[in-house]
Amino acid sequence: MAAGGGGSCDPLAPAGVPCAFSPHSQAYFALASTDGHLRVWETANNRLHQEYVPSAHLSGTCTCLAWAPARLQAKESPQRKKRKSEAVGMSNQTDLLALGTAVGSILLYSTVKGELHSKLISGGHDNRVNCIQWHQDSGCLYSCSDDKHIVEWNVQTCKVNKWKGDNSSVSSLCISPDGKMLLSAGRTIKLWVLETKEVYRHFTGHATPVSSLMFTTIRPPNESQPFDGITGLYFLSGAVHDRLLNVWQVRSENKEKSAVMSFTVTDEPVYIDLTLSENKEEPVKLAVVCRDGQVHLFEHILNGYCKKPLTSNCTIQIATPGKGKKSTPKPIPILAAGFCSDKMSLLLVYGSWFQPTIERVALNSREPHMCLVRDISNCWAPKVETAITKVRTPVMNSEAKVLVPGIPGHHAAIKPAPPQTEQVESKRKSGGNEVSIEERLGAMDIDTHKKGKEDLQTNSFPVLLTQGLESNDFEMLNKVLQTRNVNLIKKTVLRMPLHTIIPLLQELTKRLQGHPNSAVLMVQWLKCVLTVHASYLSTLPDLVPQLGTLYQLMESRVKTFQKLSHLHGKLILLITQVTASEKTKGATSPGQKAKLVYEEESSEEESDDEIADKDSEDNWDEDEEESESEKDEDVEEEDEDAEGKDEENGEDRDTASEKELNGDSDLDPENESEEE
């Protein structure tokens, strides 16, 4: 759409909209769109720098444009002239932009002042201007037109020099690197001597009007013979509707008129940029934007004749991501491509011409095909606001991961400390205890019988909870875990089978990380579990990695008064245990339901806890690292008898539970020191 717009009226007009990067650092990109507006974009931040509408933009649309070489100098005083001659390239401010129009006038637009600088009409063209070239040093401007003439404009002295360039319209121009010769092309290519305006060489050219001409080398390939500024140089030409770019060499003898070699691309070239090779070894890098929106990159050391057309080293395409299943990725046309000054990256301009996106892409010569996926859907709306304030807001959406203290990932995960051998042993043991399926079935039968009986007798909460944990049924868990009744919680916890304790704790941890309101309820549960099952937990060999998250969570939640809450928790635990021990030991614990509940999916835990039960004595020293105070041992002994009689710990739930865990699994060196 964008590409075809420019030449829709004339089948032989070149495709694409007139556009150009500013010289040197390529800070700006000027684009004259088909609606007659000239827009200048900043390449670094993709911002519309300015917009200019020529007064006659509808009748005389812009057909070509060219940036003036970085600020031409004023006539220097002799004193200044003594200084270096390299001052030309020093000033990096680019200012003037020459626009050729369809009616033959040429506008000089000052991008610094944002206004029309001059209008060159008199003595110029009376038909469409096809190409404009600035002379690199002299401040002259060359233009060619459909009226078969080439005009030299001296913008400093306002002198106009016009001569006939061809028998048909002249469509393209190029000035030689030394500034003494001019290439012009309609269908055939001519090389003119600028001083005398005489034809120096003829070249065959193309079958269609030449749309682009460019010198590719500034030095002849063989340095043996003296260089006269032009002989031996290569140049490149592309033409309308021609998929071949030809390379020509200016030879000393006037015989050879055909192309030296050619590059083949997929469609008509729209925009060509290249890096000049400065020595013989350095290849010429060429980027050709085609009408189909692709960029072809060539890298070639120009050295003599080559019959076969060269294909591109790398092709760049851009496409939309194509979200979802419905929409397929659509190609995004590339409008222009320019090499950055480091020659290793490419500035790509793509999208629509009224809101192009400019991106710097690093080149990787290895890949033969690059397809960049870009989402330009949000670029359609004009960004007036950002143009003024220059503020960019990066996207902050809910998909971002949030880490707060206590959430796994905020602190390093606690890696399992116990040595491998231990685990292997225990596995072997469990392996040794393997029972036949028959036995298992028998055991299961017994188990279900027992369960059924209990269900009749007691509250169904423990059963529900167990089932919920096993099946991970959210509804079921919610029903149980959302009670506020402290007594009920206690009883339930007391009746929970041991193998479900760890899953229960993990479920609680998960819920604690959630909404604070639900966390309040979970704290009750957590406290109960930890007081009731402290002894069981302390026997587990891999307790530390399993409950590390819970520990970190609690650590971070009570950080404000850390020491106070530690002390408080310890005291409460002591008091509970003391009161519990004073109570009768008569009541039997109904928690131990089955000695043999074997379920395949949770076998590890099962075996673990069985083993732990059996040889808790042996495991003891390994599980609980170094310093377990005698107090903890007390806790275990008494805890087995504690039957949920600890009513006094109503308040300060989290601190209490916090402490209990500390007692169980001393992870924190600080705590150790405190206790001692």
Next chain:
Amino acid sequence: MVEEENIRVVRCGGSELNFRRAVFSADSKYIFCVSGDFVKVYSTVTEECVHILHGHRNLVTGIQLNPNNHLQLYSCSLDGTIKLWDYIDGILIKTFIVGCKLHALFTLAQAEDSVFVIVNKEKPDIFQLVSVKLPKSSSQEVEAKELSFVLDYINQSPKCIAFGNEGVYVAAVREFYLSVYFFKKKTTSRFTLSSSRNKKHAKNNFTCVACHPTEDCIASGHMDGKIRLWNFYDDKKYTYTCLHWHHDMVMDLAFSVTGTSLLSGGRESVLVEWRDATEKNKEFLPRLGATIEHISVSPAGDLFCTSHSDNKIIIIHRNLEASAVIQGLVKDRSIFTGLMIDPRTKALVLNGKPGHLQFYSLQSDKQLYNLDIIQQEYINDYGLIQIELTKAAFGCFGNWLATVEQRQEKETELELQMKLWMYNKKTQGFILNTKINMPHEDCITALCFCNAEKSEQPTLVTASKDGYFKVWILTDDSDIYKKAVGWTCDFVGSYHKYQATNCCFSEDGSLLAVSFEEIVTIWDSVTWELKCTFCQRAGKIRHLCFGRLTCSKYLLGATENGILCCWNLLSCALEWNAKLNVRVMEPDPNSENIAAISQSSVGSDLFVFKPSEPRPLYIQKGISREKVQWGVFVPRDVPESFTSEAYQWLNRSQFYFLTKSQSLLTFSTKSPEEKLTPTSKQLLAEESLPTTPFYFILGKHRQQQDEKLNETLENELVQLPLTENIPAISELLHTPAHVLPSAAFLCSMFVNSLLLSKETKSAKEIPEDVDMEEEKESEDSDEENDFTEKVQDTSNTGLGEDIIHQLSKSEEKELRKFRKIDYSWIAAL
């Protein structure tokens, strides 16, 4: 190859734009602002800098248009001179030497040959307003010693002086006094604000003053946010009304050109327009981003502009719509993040607007954009403790950006947040990936990415005062709903509870060095095992970096006690150390070189060295009088090729540094003129204006005439020189008006040259017409110069008398040239 001269320190951007009120040109096309020692001319349309007027040797303190010629600009400076500029061409016309420090400049259309300046006499804080008579003289430099005293004991700031009612009086405010001096009567009236001491009016000191352009009305702004409008009936009798909207001090006031509305601004960063001087009739332009420091109004009345504390100028249309922003390097607040280079855009990145990171293009000396990191409305109020963006780092070739923000109200109440942003190539912007609340218990002191090329997993290390350093890695967070990646903590390390102060990765990413106060620890980045420790007992480590390329076996540390240590990682021993009080230490990413800036009582010195040898490659003393705060090496796009050993370190990278006053400096080998005057070289393209209705009337007429003439002449086969080719006319039209001799002198010559003689058949012999003949040889060529209209020229010829004799050499030569021209053919009339 570039010719080598001495390496000099050059200012390369970020100069202050908001020091004084900006001034509009008469046609509102340009805006002028003082910027250090220069005056900058910006286009109001494109925001581009058109010229930099340089010539002052010290801070420029005031600029004003020449009231008698609005194409000229006066500027005054602390170097004691007033300079007159032609701002369109950027030429210095004249220098008036006053001698004492000038603090502000005012001009008045009524006082034709004098300007007013603020000077300080004797005691340092007593300032006087004096008028300076500018003598008429032809020479470029003129002594202007004729000072006449106007007002004493005034405020230094030009905001506290205003001329009113077409120059009948001048009003000055200071503390609680308003003094008005009437020029005609030569009397001063002084008004004191009543009850300035009691509590109710505790903060009603004056801050600024503005005068109505045509009436006896003075507006004054006050500390408490009130604006008082004083109306005078007599010398002593006055009334005042109060306008109150600002809740904080009124920073500046300005009347519109016609005087119908009053503009005010302050810390609220809202521009308030009071219409008809009534309280209820007001309009607002809010959210201007930072405190309004100055307001100015264009003489044409169509534009306003506000200068802001964050170093920007906003140009605002008459209907209160911002139309352009001229933004320098934001330098409102202190720089915490240091200088970084965005690997993607090659822009310099540092703290910008509050809560933003600014991306600044070093090539074009222009701000690219501000990236809003904190994303919270900034409340402009005095004494609020804001969230500060304290650390930032780019990782993985610009694909990741880590930022740390912090707010600390009291010692114990620290709010910390770390954000990790991913660059999304599809949308070409940053997207928040992970937000970490309280990544550490205490302030984060250092942040670094592992930038090794082969590292498969992005790794980030944060070091904190809480004694830990944390290693964060990017992990796969995908679940059944979405594919995602997120950062998680992989390792937490500490060393004897010392505060972690610095961290850095070696070039290949295999080692991590973390300094804990005086001790440097080296960790293996695969297993996170502590490999070894270095301790020199020479004070806390301030900077830490690994050597690069061939010097990658060295680790450098600079301590607070002024010792620079270099350890060899292979032998685990101290290689060398040097006594150097290092403030900034930066490795060059492209070479082995390391730049260190040391601070002494005299100034800052630069040392460039390789870690492998303690002898520095290059030393430059006294690079800055101020403390250097940050530095960075910026890789060059195109490497230079300095051959001399001392400059080789500048071949592949350029070193930039930021001083305490936040000016950005760099090193250059170019000669001063080239570096400083790129903009003064301009295109001398002929300016031919687009056609106007005026042109059609005149132009058609002329064309017809020409055609007639041509017809007649063709019949006679004689070609007359076209009027445009007569040198006298072109010289007259193309020479700037201010350098032309008097109109009387030129008039006769001009008129003569316009006359057509009937006997010019021998016109071809006119010597200056050589090129005409040349062109006749080619049939197709014809030459016609554009018709140029120079309206200004004719309007300004009256001024020519003032400056007859001050012609530059080249212009003199030109004049001499056309004196020599043979006008004999005219005589033949």
